[in-house]
Amino acid sequence: xxxxxxxxxxxxxxxxxxxxxxxxxxxxxxxxxxxxxxxxxxxxxxxxxxxxxxxxxxxxxxxxxxxxxxxxxxxxxxxxxxxxxxxxxxxxxxxxxxxxxxxxxxxxxxxxxxxxxxxxxxxxxxxxxxxxxxxxxxxxxxxxxxxxxxxxxxxxxxxxxxxxxxxxxxxxxxxxxxxxxxxxxxxxxxxxxxxxxxxxxxxxxxxxxxxxxxxxxxxxxxxxxxxxxxxxxxxxxxxxxxxxxxxxxxxxxxxxxxxxxxxxxxxxxxxxxxxxxxxxxxxxxxxxxxxxxxxxxxxxxxxxxxxxxxxxxxxxxxxxxxxxxxxxxxxxxxxxxxxxxxxxxxxxxxxxxxxxxxxxxxxxxxxxxxxxxxxxxxxxxxxxxxxxxxxxxxxxxxxxxxxxxxxxxxxxxxxxxxxxxxxxxxxxxxxxxxxxxxxxxxxxxxxxxxxxxxxxxxxxxxxxxxxxxxxxxxxxxxxxxxxx
Numbered sequence: 001x002x003x004x005x006x007x008x009x010x011x012x013x014x015x016x017x018x019x020x021x022x023x024x025x026x027x028x029x030x031x032x033x034x035x036x037x038x039x040x041x042x043x044x045x046x047x048x049x050x051x052x053x054x055x056x057x058x059x060x061x062x063x064x065x066x067x068x069x070x071x072x073x074x075x076x077x078x079x080x081x082x083x084x085x086x087x088x089x090x091x092x093x094x095x096x097x098x099x100x101x102x103x104x105x106x107x108x109x110x111x112x113x114x115x116x117x118x119x120x121x122x123x124x125x126x127x128x129x130x131x132x133x134x135x136x137x138x139x140x141x142x143x144x145x146x147x148x149x150x151x152x153x154x155x156x157x158x159x160x161x162x163x164x165x166x167x168x169x170x171x172x173x174x175x176x177x178x179x180x181x182x183x184x185x186x187x188x189x190x191x192x193x194x195x196x197x198x199x200x201x202x203x204x205x206x207x208x209x210x211x212x213x214x215x216x217x218x219x220x221x222x223x224x225x226x227x228x229x230x231x232x233x234x235x236x237x238x239x240x241x242x243x244x245x246x247x248x249x250x251x252x253x254x255x256x257x258x259x260x261x262x263x264x265x266x267x268x269x270x271x272x273x274x275x276x277x278x279x280x281x282x283x284x285x286x287x288x289x290x291x292x293x294x295x296x297x298x299x300x301x302x303x304x305x306x307x308x309x310x311x312x313x314x315x316x317x318x319x320x321x322x323x324x325x326x327x328x329x330x331x332x333x334x335x336x337x338x339x340x341x342x343x344x345x346x347x348x349x350x351x352x353x354x355x356x357x358x359x360x361x362x363x364x365x366x367x368x369x370x371x372x373x374x375x376x377x378x379x380x381x382x383x384x385x386x387x388x389x390x391x392x393x394x395x396x397x398x399x400x401x402x403x404x405x406x407x408x409x410x411x412x413x414x415x416x417x418x419x420x421x422x423x424x425x426x427x428x429x430x431x432x433x434x435x436x437x438x439x440x441x442x443x444x445x446x447x448x449x450x451x452x453x454x455x456x457x458x459x460x461x462x463x464x465x466x467x468x469x470x471x472x473x474x475x476x477x478x479x480x481x482x483x484x
Contacts, residue, residue, distance in 0.1 A: 048397045049113040051076040051136075053101045053127055056084025057241055058141060059118030062168065062393070063088060066116065066139070069387075069394030071401060075111060078104045082220035084241055099222055101127050109134045114400045117141060118168070122250045123228045125150035129483050132157045137164040137400040139393070142260035143252055144413065144420040148460055149473035151424060153484050155417030162404040166396040167416035169260040171361025172268070173385035173392035180349075180365045181269050183356055184314070186378050188367060190353030191316035195266045196330035197323050200344035201254040206246035207285040207301035211236040229480035246299050252427055253299035254325035258345065258360070259423040260416075265347050265362045266321060267419050271314045274421050275307035275321075278429040279452045283326055296434040302326025305426040316352065323426055333357070335368035361389060385410060429453050432468040 048071055052063045055077045066072045078098040079085035089097055098104040105115075114137040117127045125145040128138045132154075144167050145151040158165045171177060183189065214234035217223045223235050230249045245251035266272065283302035285295060305323040312319075322330065332342055333355055345360045355368040367373050385391040392410060399407040411419075432448035439445050453462045462468045476482070 046071070046401055048072045048400050049075045049111065051078065051104060051108070051112045051115045052088065052095075053078040053104070053115060053117050054119035054123075054141075055079045055088040056081065056086075057118075059084075059116070060088050062116055062118045062139070062141065064091075065390055066393035066397055068390065069397055071394065071397045076104055076108055080222045080225040081218075081240065083218065100225055102130070105130055105134060105136075109136070112136055114138065114164075114397075120226075120244050120250050121252050121256055122146045122230050125154055126229060126480065126482055128154055129157055132161045132163050132165075133483060135161060135163060137396075137404075139166045139168065139396050141168040142416075142420075143167075143256045143423055144260075144416050145424070146250075146252060147472065147474050148421050148424045148428065150482065151417050151420040152460060153482060155413045157484070158413040158417075164396065164400045164404055164407075164409070165413040165416070166392070166399075166409050167260065167411045167413070167420070168392075169264055169411055169416070169419075170389035170392040171261050171363070172264050172410035172415075173395060174361050174363065174388045175384055176358055176362030176365045177265050177268060178382040178384060180265050180356060180358060180362060182378050182381055183365070183367060183376075184269050184349075184351075185381070188354060188378065189349060189351030189356050191314075192266075192270055192349050192351045193315070193317060193319060194350040195270075195319065195321045196348040196350075197259075197262045197266070197321060198329050198346060199254055199258040199262065199325050200327050201258050201325055202246060202299070202301070204243045204246050206253065206299045207283065207295060208246070208298050209295055210247070210297050227477070229474075229476040231477055247297060248299060248431065249297070251299065252424065253430070254303075255305070255323055255423045255426050258325075259323070259426075260419060261360050262345065262347055263321070263419060263422065264411075265358055266319075266349065267422070268415075269314070269349075270309075270319060271312040272309050272319065272422075273312075274418050274457050275309050275425055275455055276457075277308045277452050277454050278305060278425055280305040280426070280429045280433065281449075282430055282433050296431070300326075300430065300433075302328055303430050304328055305429060307422065307426060333368055337370070340370060425455055428462070428468055428471045431471050432462075432465060435467045 050072050052059060052074060055063060056079055063074060067074060074092045074095045077085060077088050077095045078101050080099055115131040117124055117140045121143060124140050128140045131138050145154055215237040217235045245257055281304050282300035303325055307321045309319045311317050329342055330348060333348060335355060343359055347358050349356045357368060358365040385395055387394055395409055399409050433446060435448045437445050437447050448465060448468060451465060453468060454464045456463050460472055
């Protein structure tokens with residue numbers, strides 16, 4: 001048989017194999033890559049078989065976005081709330097549906113290439129870790145984890161298990177961040193020493209006591225699974241699907257929600273690592289005519305956190321980043337005209353020679369004063385991600401198909417991990433302000449307020465205020481584990 005006929009025979013055999021192999025549980029005619037040739041093997045179809053975990057709201061949006069890239073098939077759906085999953089179930093009728101991600105991964109691992117995690121913050125790490133330990137590529141919504149320890153473990157696991165990873169801070173793939181980088185590298189504003197980052201979040205209740213009246217659990221919701229590793233609490237009305245963000249047991253507050261989107265530009269542009277110190281002030285809550293209070297169960301209504309970072313090759317000295325939420329904003333830059341708006345969410349870079357500003361995702365980057373942008377001729381020198389924010393999903397799918405280490409990603413865990421740790425270190429300081437002690441006279445004091453907490457990256461500890469370290473790694477509810 002000549003070479004041409006041999007190749008034709010091989011191609012026909014390959015086609016016959018694909019055609020005859022069926023994933024009965026999912027109704028697909030596509031075989032995961034590792035079934036055919038082990039981890040990293042390219043599927044003949046060059047398509048990614050995805051399991052979506054948390055498929056309502058943001059999860060529904062995430063799945064639709066990755067499918068729109070044309071390289072992904074949704075094989076499985078998983079959600080603890082049938083109401084939230086309804087739209088995705090309807091759109092992907094061939095995808096088998098589970099409520100418990102543990103059962104999904106246990107039964108269907110051989111039929112999955114990648115897992116997309118779009119659940120509440122307190123469940124990100126356990127799901128992502130379980131998937132990575134099975135050799136699955138993972139896309140995890142921001143923030144990467146609920147605790148500093150979890151973020152560090154996920155970062156190390158991605159390298160250990162050699163899987164493709166991406167965090168869902170889509171602005172990391174946007175043109176705006178890259179334009180800001182080009183301006184900075186061209187010396188347009190000199191060396192940055194101070195950055196202000198602000199948001200109008202929270203737009204959900206914070207600074208409140210846990211409701212005393214429990215509500216009936218909706219029949220479509222598995223409340224125990226929703227709680228996962230968090231301490232058991234009775235179900236309360238309006239916590240699901242969104243207001244959990246304001247409670248430390250489940251969410252990470254305003255900085256957890258928006259920080260990954262807003263810190264991305266300074267983190268990437270300045271080449272920052274985790275901070276060396278953090279200090280903060282937080283808004284208190286009115287209780288009665290003579291008393292204001294801080295409620296340790298709930299994130300505060302507003303905060304101002306100052307983080308100090310070591311110098312990098314991109315900076316002249318230490319860098320300070322000011323985080324402001326609850327509607328707090330920095331003073332208007334003097335270069336901004338009287339009627340030129342600062343915006344509800346943004347980032348302001350202050351350099352030795354000038355300033356630049358952007359919005360969430362790094363969008364609408366501008367040099368200050370704004371007149372500088374009229375004649376800007378800075379060359380495009382950084383490769384763009386096709387599709388920008390939507391391309392963030394396609395980038396992950398293509399990298400997962402290619403295999404670990406084959407393609408560059410905008411927010412792999414090696415980058416997303418330290419970024420997430422930084423935000424959670426800020427939260428550690430915020431939560432530290434609520435720690436109480438009794439002095440010799442029996443008066444309640446708050447030793448964590450008005451101090452600078454010194455952070456040791458290697459040991460993952462605050463070195464000068466031991467009580468704050470209880471927030472580095474939380475205790476999981478019995479029956480739940482991170483698996484490390």
